[in-house]
Amino acid sequence: MTLADYAKQIPDELTGAVRTTVIVTAIVGIVLGIIALVWPGATLLVIAILFGIALIATGVFRLYQAFAASLLPAGWRVFLGVLGALILIAGVIALFNPAESLWLLAVFIGIGWIFQGIGDVIAAASGSAHAPRWLLIVSGIISILAGIVMLFLPGLAISTFLWVAAILLIAISIASLFTLPKKVAA
DSSP states (O other): OOHHHHHHTSOHHHHHHHHHHHHHHHHHHHHHHHHHHHOHHHHHHHHHHHHHHHHHHHHHHHHHHHHHOTTSOHHHHHHHHHHHHHHHHHHHHHHHOHHHHHHHHHHHHHHHHHHHHHHHHHHHHTTOSSSOHHHHHHHHHHHHHHHHHHHHOHHHHHHHHHHHHHHHHHHHHHHHHTTOOOOOOO
């Protein structure tokens, strides 16, 4: 189905609302992308603070699970409680030290990519049929290398992410303006 086919499915009464939503969203995306490019330090600070808040929320949720999940065995509840406390502490530390928060975020991403890459290589070696073998091997190697770069050059990696994300946000926002549904003739 093409975009034109989807546009035909929008009732005429909603076309104006859809156009307005796409335009506002595109403008916000362009502005946020420009802000990220012009003030990368401030943008990274906001990301670090949001990451700290997310860790605190996750820690509180895990602590809640530890106390509320009465059907879980005691060992799992203790594990969830300890995990929740550690995540909560990491979140508080991250909130009060945003630079360390970005480093921690980079470490999490790097470790995740390494495990993803190892998983892809193992899937290829075991003959998994969900993707071509060569693609799993290439994907695995790239993920492992990206994870290593993220672990050993976290500042560069996070800054590069910011630049790429900001540029893509601007480009996608501009491109979305070309997908507006046609105005209904009044």
